[in-house]
Amino acid sequence: MKRWIALGSAxxxxxxxxxxxxxxxxxxxxxxxxxxxxxxEYCLTCHSDVPQISPSHPVKTFGCVICHGGVxxxxxxxxxxxxxxxxxxxxxLSVVQESCGGSNCHSGAAADHNNHIQRVMTSVQSTYAGAIxxxxxxxxxxxxxxxxxxxxxxxxSQVTTSTGVRSLEAFDPxxxxxxxxxxxxxxxxxxxxxxxxxxxxxxxxxxxxxACHTPTQTPVSSSEYGGNQRKKLIHxxxxxxxxxxxxxxxxxxxxxxxxxTFVQRSDQPLPNDRLHNYYQPIAQFTQCEYTLxxxxxxxxxxxxxxxxxxxxxxxxxxxxxxxxxxxxxxxPLTKRLTDPNDIAFRQALLNPVVNLQLGDTVLVTxxxxxxxxxxxxxxxxxxxxxxxxxxxxxxxxVMGSGCTQNGIDQSSAYCHTCHAVxx
Amino acid sequence: xRPNFFHHLHPPTIPAKQSRWRYTLGAGGxxxxxxxxxxxxxxxxxxxxIPTPEQAAQSIQTISYLVPFGGLVRNLHFWAAQLFxxxxxxxxxxxxxxxxxxxxxxxxYLLGLALFVFAILLDFTGYILRWDQGIQWALIxxxxxxxxxxxIGNLLYIMxxxxxQPGLATLIRFYTWHIFGLALVAIILTVxxxxxxxxxxGIAVPPPHLRTDKERITxxxxxxxxxxxxxxxxxxxxxxxxxxxxxxxxxxxxxxxMSGEARAPWFFxxxxxxxxxxxxxxxxxxxxxxxxxxxxxxxxxxxKPTNPELGKWFPRSNRFAQIVLAIIxxxxxxxxxxxxxxxx
Numbered sequence: 008m009k010r011w012i013a014l015g016s017a018x019x020x021x022x023x024x025x026x027x028x029x030x031x032x033x034x035x036x037x038x039x040x041x042x043x044x045x046x047x048e049y050c051l052t053c054h055s056d057v058p059q060i061s062p063s064h065p066v067k068t069f070g071c072v073i074c075h076g077g078v079x080x081x082x083x084x085x086x087x088x089x090x091x092x093x094x095x096x097x098x099x100l101s102v103v104q105e106s107c108g109g110s111n112c113h114s115g116a117a118a119d120h121n122n123h124i125q126r127v128m129t130s131v132q133s134t135y136a137g138a139i140x141x142x143x144x145x146x147x148x149x150x151x152x153x154x155x156x157x158x159x160x161x162x163x164s165q166v167t168t169s170t171g172v173r174s175l176e177a178f179d180p181x182x183x184x185x186x187x188x189x190x191x192x193x194x195x196x197x198x199x200x201x202x203x204x205x206x207x208x209x210x211x212x213x214x215x216x217x218a219c220h221t222p223t224q225t226p227v228s229s230s231e232y233g234g235n236q237r238k239k240l241i242h243x244x245x246x247x248x249x250x251x252x253x254x255x256x257x258x259x260x261x262x263x264x265x266x267x268t269f270v271q272r273s274d275q276p277l278p279n280d281r282l283h284n285y286y287q288p289i290a291q292f293t294q295c296e297y298t299l300x301x302x303x304x305x306x307x308x309x310x311x312x313x314x315x316x317x318x319x320x321x322x323x324x325x326x327x328x329x330x331x332x333x334x335x336x337x338x339p340l341t342k343r344l345t346d347p348n349d350i351a352f353r354q355a356l357l358n359p360v361v362n363l364q365l366g367d368t369v370l371v372t373x374x375x376x377x378x379x380x381x382x383x384x385x386x387x388x389x390x391x392x393x394x395x396x397x398x399x400x401x402x403x404x405v406m407g408s409g410c411t412q413n414g415i416d417q418s419s420a421y422c423h424t425c426h427a428v429x430x
Numbered sequence: 431x432r433p434n435f436f437h438h439l440h441p442p443t444i445p446a447k448q449s450r451w452r453y454t455l456g457a458g459g460x461x462x463x464x465x466x467x468x469x470x471x472x473x474x475x476x477x478x479x480i481p482t483p484e485q486a487a488q489s490i491q492t493i494s495y496l497v498p499f500g501g502l503v504r505n506l507h508f509w510a511a512q513l514f515x516x517x518x519x520x521x522x523x524x525x526x527x528x529x530x531x532x533x534x535x536x537x538x539y540l541l542g543l544a545l546f547v548f549a550i551l552l553d554f555t556g557y558i559l560r561w562d563q564g565i566q567w568a569l570i571x572x573x574x575x576x577x578x579x580x581x582i583g584n585l586l587y588i589m590x591x592x593x594x595q596p597g598l599a600t601l602i603r604f605y606t607w608h609i610f611g612l613a614l615v616a617i618i619l620t621v622x623x624x625x626x627x628x629x630x631x632g633i634a635v636p637p638p639h640l641r642t643d644k645e646r647i648t649x650x651x652x653x654x655x656x657x658x659x660x661x662x663x664x665x666x667x668x669x670x671x672x673x674x675x676x677x678x679x680x681x682x683x684x685x686x687x688m689s690g691e692a693r694a695p696w697f698f699x700x701x702x703x704x705x706x707x708x709x710x711x712x713x714x715x716x717x718x719x720x721x722x723x724x725x726x727x728x729x730x731x732x733x734k735p736t737n738p739e740l741g742k743w744f745p746r747s748n749r750f751a752q753i754v755l756a757i758i759x760x761x762x763x764x765x766x767x768x769x770x771x772x773x774x
Contacts, residue, residue, distance in 0.1 A: 008651070008654050008655075008658075011658050012654060012657060012658055012661065015657075015658050015661030015662055015665070016661055018661065018662065018665045019661045019662075019664050019665040019668070021665070022664070022665035022666075022668040022669050022672075023668060025668075025669060025672055026502055026668045026669070026671065026672035029672040029673065030499055030501070030502055030672070033495075033501065036495055036496050049495065049496075078491065078680045078681065079488075079491075080488055080491035080492055080495060080496070081491050081494075081495065081678070081680075082494075082495040083495075083675075083678070086491075086678055086679065086680060089563075089679065089680040090680040090681075090683075
């Protein structure tokens with residue numbers, strides 16, 4: 008019996024040592040108490056290598072859980088991730104209100120320009136109302152070109168523009184009787200900001216806010232970026248969005264209305280230089296259109312909406328060639344920044360590529376939206392700084408040049424006639 | 431050698447044949463050892479556990495991941511509780527299959543049965559104390575089952591949950607039940623149960639004139655055997671706790687959302703399986719109660735084991751009781767297996 012007890016004691020001792028060893032292998036929690044929540048979270052125990060998402064969201068202030076959700080005190084990966092909002096992407100539009108919303112953040116603010124979520128939810132990029140409306144109209148399912156349907160139900164209680172629509176119902180493919188509309192429903196409803204991207208590395212992007220603000224694509228020809236190429240960072244939110252991110256959706260091909268399918272651009276694999284990579288081969292464009300990034304000209308209102316529901320892209324596209332260059336008889340519109348609360352300063356703060364000063368004169372759209380990365384120089388020429396590249400460009404107004412284009416016909420097709428780049 | 435305190439808890443000698451592992455299975459003794467483990471680990475958990483809906487799951491995360499050895503203590507508590515149910519069930523089966531509940535021990539059989547019910551309720555209340563998504567379904571279904579009892583169902587529901595839906599009052603009540611209403615009472619009942627074992631004449635054996643084997647072992651030998659059993663079961667428990675963590679899930683966000691897995695804890699899977707057969711009151715409340723009553727009545731209405739047959743497995747005289755228990759046990763095991771299969 009004594010031998011048995013000795014054996015039993017030895018086994019118990021070994022069991023205790025094993026349990027001690029297993030316990031010592033458990034990770035020791037790295038505690039972060041973000042000032043906004045005041046509640047501890049252990050995410051950094053495993054995720055200490057994740058870079059801070061942006062200077063506007065310092066990790067010591069925000070922590071992780073306020074945006075991502077998740078089980079803050081769990082050190083078991085499955086449990087910790089079990090309640091993540093939107094999986095790896097809390098900005099997916101299905102959860103964006105909980106993740107990014109709130110009157111201190113990106114929705115419900117008194118100042119309309121801060122209601123980013125409302126703007127994105129109503130924008131054509133997320134409603135897909137333009138395509139749906141045009142298809143329904145073209146194939147006889149509706150008699151006007153005003154949007155009635157979107158990807159999901161959207162309401163807007165405050166219509167501020169002449170083209171704004173009060174609400175959209177969810178487009179229901181089951182109700183479509185026309186075979187073309189049925190095919191459109193089957194093949195084309197994946198072309199909006201909250202749709203999962205098509206298969207293939209060149210389409211890879213997130214959904215929701217991160218579709219644009221989290222660059223997943225590395226710009227080609229890094230030398231053209233003056234050595235300031237943004238690295239491919241997944242945990243990033245930025246307003247310095249390179250054209251390659253826009254191109255995860257745009258300039259990737261065309262839709263064929265006869266077959267209702269998407270046809271990828273013909274130059275596959277994509278060329279490795281900016282001139283050929285930017286636009287597909289059939290496109291016409293000028294030098295500024297491929298040397299600048301999309302966002303250098305196109306404004307936040309165009310990209311994210313103005314808070315109204317519009318029926319198509321044209322109703323919200325405000326930038327034209329003449330916005331920067333004017334016409335033979337008119338200089339471009341400008342605005343002197345006299346209000347320190349001007350939105351231009353806020354934008355310049357978020358992406359400090361220019362040192363904008365009170366009293367600076369910048370170009371504005373017909374709607375009065377400042378192109379905060381431009382300024383008029385003393386000699387009457389203009390300067391634009393690349394938002395994603397920091398590169399400085401100078402350009403002249405049309406007025407005083409040899410251009411004889413009629414001041415009324417100012418769509419890009421007219422300008423392209425003379426100024427398109429040959430490639 | 432002078433007997434110490436622990437020796438004095440035992441009779442000076444007991445029959446050798448009936449003190450073998452193969453006869454007792456060591457179940458009753460192991461149950462008491464597990465109870466000690468549950469008491470110690472439970473008290474340690476109480477230092478960190480916060481019984482409010484907002485913080486319960488978080489405090490369990492704190493115990494599991496932050497408190498030094500907290501995860502191990504919680505795992506020990508969990509596994510000791512699950513093993514306690516199994517060991518006490520084995521003890522019950524052994525008592526019936528050896529006819530040890532024969533008169534003089536009938537009352538102690540009822541005490542033991544009551545303790546078994548306490549063990550189930552303790553396991554269920556402890557499970558609810560997690561207050562995370564893993565228990566949400568069982569909490570809602572379990573408490574709603576109370577409502578189906580005719581006449582007094584709604585009153586019982588309000589008494590149990592402290593409101594019209596599970597909330598802060600429910601958690602506090604389950605916490606109080608777990609520690610004071612059940613654990614404390616179970617300790618008292620256990621002491622009584624052990625006392626009655628000696629008062630009723632120790633382990634069941636034939637009366638002296640019918641005994642063929644008169645060999646006995648001393649209390650010293652008995653205590654050594656118990657120590658050995660504790661060493662082995664303690665080692666097994668520690669290894670189990672070290673390698674298999676107790677279940678844990680994300681905090682409940684909406685008590686009525688039923689986001690968790692729709693599955694009862696394993697010891698109620700057989701009830702969950704029966705609930706699929708129809709009326710929730712009949713299958714979820716009445717049938718389990720009838721089974722309990724049948725078990726309680728075994729010593730009183732079924733043929734009793736005869737004196738010469740005491741102290742050995744499967745006496746002929748109470749065969750009927752053995753068959754009844756075997757059918758009940760088999761039914762519960764089969765239903766549990768069906769209930770644990772993934773939903774198709």
